[in-house]
Amino acid sequence: MSWLELQEPLAHLPDYLSSHFLLTVAALTVGATISLPLAALVIQVRRLAGPVLAVASVIQTIPGLALLALMVPLLGRIGVVPALLALILYSVLPILRNTVTGALEVDRDVIEAARGIGMTEGQILRQVRFPLASPVIVAGLRTAAVWTVGTATLSTPVGATSLGNYIFSGLQTQNMSAVLLGCVAAAALAISLDGLIRLAETAARRRDPRRALFVGAVLLTALGFAVRVQMGPARAGESSVVLGAKTFTEQYILSRLMSNRLEAAGQRVEVRDSLGSTVVFNALASGEIDAYVDYAGTIWANHMKRTNAPGRTRVLSELASWLDQTHGILLLGPLGFENAYALAMRADRADALGIRSLEDLAPRTPELEVGGDYEFFARPEWRAVRDRYGFRFARQRTFDSTLMYGAVVSGHVDVISAFSSDGRIEAFDLRVLSDPLGVFPPYDAVLLLSPEARKREALLEALRPLVDGIDDDAMRRANKMVDVDKRTIGQAAVALDDEIRSAADDDPT
Amino acid sequence: MISLREVSKVWPSGVCAVDRLSLEIDSGEIVVLLGSSGCGKTTTLKLINRLVEPSAGRILIEGRDVADQDPVGLRRRIGYVFQGIGLFPHRSVAANVGAIPSLLGWQATRIEARVDELLELVGLDPASYRNRRPHELSGGQQQRVGVARALAAEASILLMDEPFGALDPLTRDALQQELLAMRRRLGLTILLVTHDVSEALLLADRVAVLAAGRILQLGTPAELFASPATPEVARLLETSRRHADRLHAMAHPGESAS
Numbered sequence: 001m002s003w004l005e006l007q008e009p010l011a012h013l014p015d016y017l018s019s020h021f022l023l024t025v026a027a028l029t030v031g032a033t034i035s036l037p038l039a040a041l042v043i044q045v046r047r048l049a050g051p052v053l054a055v056a057s058v059i060q061t062i063p064g065l066a067l068l069a070l071m072v073p074l075l076g077r078i079g080v081v082p083a084l085l086a087l088i089l090y091s092v093l094p095i096l097r098n099t100v101t102g103a104l105e106v107d108r109d110v111i112e113a114a115r116g117i118g119m120t121e122g123q124i125l126r127q128v129r130f131p132l133a134s135p136v137i138v139a140g141l142r143t144a145a146v147w148t149v150g151t152a153t154l155s156t157p158v159g160a161t162s163l164g165n166y167i168f169s170g171l172q173t174q175n176m177s178a179v180l181l182g183c184v185a186a187a188a189l190a191i192s193l194d195g196l197i198r199l200a201e202t203a204a205r206r207r208d209p210r211r212a213l214f215v216g217a218v219l220l221t222a223l224g225f226a227v228r229v230q231m232g233p234a235r236a237g238e239s240s241v242v243l244g245a246k247t248f249t250e251q252y253i254l255s256r257l258m259s260n261r262l263e264a265a266g267q268r269v270e271v272r273d274s275l276g277s278t279v280v281f282n283a284l285a286s287g288e289i290d291a292y293v294d295y296a297g298t299i300w301a302n303h304m305k306r307t308n309a310p311g312r313t314r315v316l317s318e319l320a321s322w323l324d325q326t327h328g329i330l331l332l333g334p335l336g337f338e339n340a341y342a343l344a345m346r347a348d349r350a351d352a353l354g355i356r357s358l359e360d361l362a363p364r365t366p367e368l369e370v371g372g373d374y375e376f377f378a379r380p381e382w383r384a385v386r387d388r389y390g391f392r393f394a395r396q397r398t399f400d401s402t403l404m405y406g407a408v409v410s411g412h413v414d415v416i417s418a419f420s421s422d423g424r425i426e427a428f429d430l431r432v433l434s435d436p437l438g439v440f441p442p443y444d445a446v447l448l449l450s451p452e453a454r455k456r457e458a459l460l461e462a463l464r465p466l467v468d469g470i471d472d473d474a475m476r477r478a479n480k481m482v483d484v485d486k487r488t489i490g491q492a493a494v495a496l497d498d499e500i501r502s503a504a505d506d507d508p509t
Numbered sequence: 510m511i512s513l514r515e516v517s518k519v520w521p522s523g524v525c526a527v528d529r530l531s532l533e534i535d536s537g538e539i540v541v542l543l544g545s546s547g548c549g550k551t552t553t554l555k556l557i558n559r560l561v562e563p564s565a566g567r568i569l570i571e572g573r574d575v576a577d578q579d580p581v582g583l584r585r586r587i588g589y590v591f592q593g594i595g596l597f598p599h600r601s602v603a604a605n606v607g608a609i610p611s612l613l614g615w616q617a618t619r620i621e622a623r624v625d626e627l628l629e630l631v632g633l634d635p636a637s638y639r640n641r642r643p644h645e646l647s648g649g650q651q652q653r654v655g656v657a658r659a660l661a662a663e664a665s666i667l668l669m670d671e672p673f674g675a676l677d678p679l680t681r682d683a684l685q686q687e688l689l690a691m692r693r694r695l696g697l698t699i700l701l702v703t704h705d706v707s708e709a710l711l712l713a714d715r716v717a718v719l720a721a722g723r724i725l726q727l728g729t730p731a732e733l734f735a736s737p738a739t740p741e742v743a744r745l746l747e748t749s750r751r752h753a754d755r756l757h758a759m760a761h762p763g764e765s766a767s
Contacts, residue, residue, distance in 0.1 A: 113595025116560060117609055117658060118585035127608075131599050 008488045009166055009178040017185055018226035019161040024148050024193065025223065027084055031091030031144060038092075039099035040125055049100060056093040064090065064151040068158050069276065078275070078283045083155030083162075090151050091144040098140025102133030138201040142194050149190040153182065156274045157247065159283060163189070168274035173249050173482050173489060174402055240268040241459060244280045244292035247273075248401060249482045249489075250339060250421060250475065254293045254445075256493035258463060265462040277375060278302070285327040290453035291463065295339055297441035299323070301380040309441040316444065328451035332460065333467030337421055337475040340443040341381055343370075344418035346408060347431040357434040361415065362389045369394055371413035373401040382417070385439045405430075421472060423480025445470075469500040510536040510698055511557065511666065516566030518552050518722075526552040528722035529566070539692060539699040543709040543745075544719035550702045553719070554668050557700065558587045570666070585609055588659030588697075591670040594651050596643035602628070602654050603639040609662045627657035630694075632687055649680035656688075660695075667692075669701040673708065685712060706749040718742050 042049045059067070067089065071082030106129050114124045130137070153164030166182025169175070196215055203211035241262050245255035252273055259269045272289055281303060283289045296315055300306050304322055309315070320331040343358060355361050361368075370393040376382055377396060385391070393415075399407055405424045408416045418425060420432055420443070447466060453459055478496040481487040511534040518527040526549045534540045542550040555561040557568060559580040568575045575583055596605050604611075606627055607620040615623070625635040631653035643651055652672060659667060673681040685708065692699055703709050709716050710730040718725045718733070718741075726738035734750070737743035 107595070107598075109591075109593030109595035110597060111595070112560075112591065112593065113589075113655070113658075114597070116558065116584060116589030116591070116595075118581050118583075118662070119608070119612065120581050123612060128597060132597075 006177045006181065008490050009170070009175070009181050012165065013181075013185065014229045016161055016163050016165050016182075017189070018229040020149070020152055020163045020186070021189060021222060021226045022230065023080065023083060023087060023152050023155060023160060023162060024145070024189070027087035027091050027148050027152070028141070028145055030084075030088045031148075032095055032141060034088070035092050035095035035099060039096050039103065042096075042100050043103050043125060043129065044121060053097060053100065056096050059089050060093045064154045065157070068151075068154050069279075072158050072276075072279055072282070076282075077286060078159035078272075078279055078288055080160045082158050083152070083160035086158075087148050087152055087155070091148045094140045094143040094147065095137070096140075098143070099130075099133065099137045102136030102140075103129040105136075106132045134201070134205070138197060142197050145193045145197055146190045149186055149193060153186055157276045158279060159244075159272045159275055159288070161272070165274060168247055169252055169489075171400065171402060172247055172274075173252060174486070175488070240270055241291070241453070242270045242272060242289045244275055244283060244289035245271060245273040246275055246277055246280055246292075248419070249479050250419070251293065252489045253478050253482065253492045253496060254335075256489050257497055258291065258466070260493060260497060261466070262459070262462050265458060267458065267462065284329060284448055284450050287450045287452045289450065290456075290459065291447065291449045293335065293445050293447055295443040296334075296446055297341065297381065297443040300441045301384075305380070306441070307380060307384050309438050312442040312444065315442055316446070319446070323448065328454075330449040330451075330454035332447040332449055332454075332463060335445040335447060335466055335470045335475075336468040337445055337470050337472045338443050339419045339421040339445055339475070341376070341379070341440060342418050342420050342432045342435070343385075343415050344408070344425060344430040344432045345415045346411075347429050349411075349414065350431045350433070355433065356431075357436050358385065358389050358439075359436055361433055362391055365391045365393045367394060368414040369397065369412075370415045370417075371397045371399050371404050371407050372417040373404060374398060376417040381440055385435075388437055388439045421475045421479060423476050423478075423483050426476065427480060427484040445475075465504065466500065469504065470496065474499045474503075510534060510538075510571055511700065512569040513553070513556070514567045514569070516553070516556060516568060517564050518549075518556060518561060519564045526722055527556065527563075530722065530724060532717060532724065532727070534698060534700060536698050537692075537696050538714045539689075539701065539712055541709040541713035541716050542700065542702045542719055543704070543706065543716050545704055548719040549722035550704075550719050551670050552722075554670050554700060554702050557666075558584045558589055558668060560584075560589075585613070585662045586664055586666070588656070588664040588667040589670075590652070590655050590659045590667065590672045592672065592674040594655040596651055596654055596658070598643050600642075601639065602633075602641050602643070602646070605643065605654055606657045606661055608658060613662060623661060624657075627660060628654075630660075630691060631657045633657075647680075649676050649684060652676065652684065656691075665695070665697060667697050667699045669699060671703055672701070674703070674705075681708075688712070706745055707752075710749065718745065 038052065042052050068083060068086040071086045072078055075082050075085065103125070110128060110132070111124060114128045119127065152162050153167055155162045156164035156168050163182045163186045166178045170178030170182060196218060199211060200215045202208070203215060243255045243258055245251040255271050255273060259271055262269045275283065277298065280289065280292055281294065281299070284292060296319055299319060300315055304319070316334065323329040323331050343361070345355065350356065353364055355364065372382070377398065397413060404416050405428055407413045408430065409428050418430065418432060424430070425432060447463060449459070474496060478492045481492040481495060482489060513530055513532045515529045515531055516527055517525065517529055519525045528549070530553060532540070542553060544550045552561055556563050557575065559575055597608070603624045606624045610620045610623055624639065628635040628638055633650065633653055643654070646654065656672070673684055676684065689712065691697065701712060713730060715727060715729055716733055717727045720741060726733060726742045733742065734746055737746055
């Protein structure tokens with residue numbers, strides 16, 4: 001682990017940590033505000049207890065990532081709101097369950113006495129059940145705090161900044177120091193919150209104003225810092241540019257590159273990275289982000305639902321008019337390189353089997369295993385390729401894209417889905433199989449601007465030089481710097497920018 | 510003053526706990542419901558402060574049907590003490606005793622004075638017990654606090670369900686004597702449930718012997734001894750009498766046992 005690997009991630013720590021902290025505290029506060037009255041209702045109307053706890057349990061069994069992702073289409077937006085809503089839902093169960101259980105398990109004699117001397121059911125709840133159940137309720141709150149801190153790392157892909165940014169981008173770019181930093185920071189936050197709640201409980205139980213004051217002071221200071229970090233750079237009247245990026249190396253490099261250029265042009269920039277593929281497109285259409293790089297074939301197949309591939313020029317022009325007409329999105333231009341979905345295999349294995357194209361591959365598929373990233377097998381391009389060439393693979397396995405390359409190199413799978421601009425193709429001596437039937441559409445990288453951002457001349461000015469500025473080799477070299485040579489995103493972005501500038505100097509047209 | 514008229518309680522399971530029971534309790538009287546477990550004595554007690562609702566029959570307190578009264582208000586006017594005591598473990602002795610007065614919105618000074626008055630009444634020194642927690646008290650002290658709490662809102666009726674059941678014999682005797690003294694001072698009407706024959710005979714103005722939800726016999730202890738109405742009642746009293754005779758013989762070895 002090198003210092004350099006940590007230095008760049010560490011610069012983001014105040015932003016990631018404070019955002020994570022605010023998300024967690026807000027979710028817990030709202031979660032508790034919902035759970036306690038709900039618990040009170042369930043205790044009074046006992047027959048609701050079963051159904052209410054069952055619903056809360058079902059929500060809890062939804063995997064965190066899925067719950068967060070579901071909130072995006074449900075609310076029609078990305079960012080803090082869907083993340084917060086999912087985390088609130090997540091925090092309800094432990095608080096609710098512990099409150100109900102604790103309150104119902106209070107000594108029956110005490111309840112009978114309370115009723116016998118003339119307390120109302122509400123008074124019994126507030127003055128007897130809740131106070132006596134408070135250690136169990138607080139235990140629920142502490143469980144919720146730890147869970148919420150953990151689950152909040154998953155709010156990154158829906159566009160809310162969190163410590164998960166370290167984990168997602170670190171995993172994609174193989175920067176394990178960043179992953180570790182994210183985990184350690186999240187663990188530290190969880191332990192601190194847990195300790196703080198425990199201390200608050202002790203203070204309340206012992207009626208100790210000094211402890212209570214300490215807890216209040218720590219919490220307020222932390223909240224103050226977090227809010228300042230989050231609000232800090234926003235000065236009145238200054239609008240900022242929000243850039244989006246998907247979850248792979250090339251996207252991180254390109255968003256950093258654009259960010260550097262925009263900042264050099266005097267713009268204030270925010271980057272929402274590690275976003276899901278559809279999340280980022282919808283966010284652009286709704287104006288929640290201003291610009292990002294997508295790939296022609298992805299929009300062609302996934303959003304326009306087209307299954308034919310009529311050639312690069314037609315795809316690009318139809319794409320531009322479709323984006324403009326249906327979403328008001330501006331396709332500023334292609335960047336000059338392609339990052340095609342393709343199938344690749346180890347060159348030596350391909351030679352041994354005599355495979356150069358997808359046509360050669362088809363008859364051998366019953367004895368071969370294919371690996372794909374999370375998206376690949378669900379994409380229309382895969383179905384089109386599979387059906388047109390008649391693939392019948394013996395087995396189909398899904399991997400994290402980082403691990404997928406390892407799997408093909410070590411021979412765990414024979415064929416993988418690959419991105420043609422990936423530096424690892426060359427580094428691992430893989431062969432990209434040609435597509436003689438032209439089933440895969442062209443995947444030219446295209447720079448897209450939101451309906452709002454396309455009106456901002458300064459923005460267009462700063463980004464226009466990127467159009468046709470990056471060729472396949474330049475992009476692949478930049479990706480390889482990160483994925484193979486273990487350089488940072490920042491270094492790769494600067495190197496790529498230098499290439500663009502020197503190419504522009506050589507070719508002054 | 511308390512009047513039970515043809516009261517029945519049938520549980521949802523079909524078990525009949527109280528069967529067309531009628532009983533009149535005069536003001537200032539101590540009536541003891543005596544019977545073995547399952548005879549319906551606790552249920553009868555709880556019907557009066559509406560901890561249990563009757564299936565049939567009426568219960569009147571000073572002429573007013575309890576069914577027409579708000580149960581919470583009713584319970585605040587009727588003290589309720591039971592074997593489990595059920596002091597609030599998270600509150601001081603003073604807060605336990607003052608629980609209902611503070612819910613009634615009494616002024617702090619009035620509550621304080623009432624708490625001290627009641628603690629003295631049940632034989633606990635206010636200065637040294639006021640701020641203790643229930644777990645710091647012995648069983649007998651806890652039950653004294655329980656009685657004080659039950660009387661806090663100036664109740665004139667006291668319902669007691671095996672109140673001394675869990676106490677050692679010496680403490681039990683002391684508390685029984687104090688109960689009689691307190692009842693004279695405050696003019697309390699008391700309905701007490703027990704399965705202890707001696708306790709019933711020593712405390713009661715009248716004893717109601719219960720079995721299977723019905724009253725076998727109602728009368729003063731002397732009447733019960735003189736003319737037991739059924740063989741069960743006779744057997745119940747016989748045990749107690751034999752014990753008393755043997756104890757008397759042991760205590761006075763010179764006298765003839767006849």
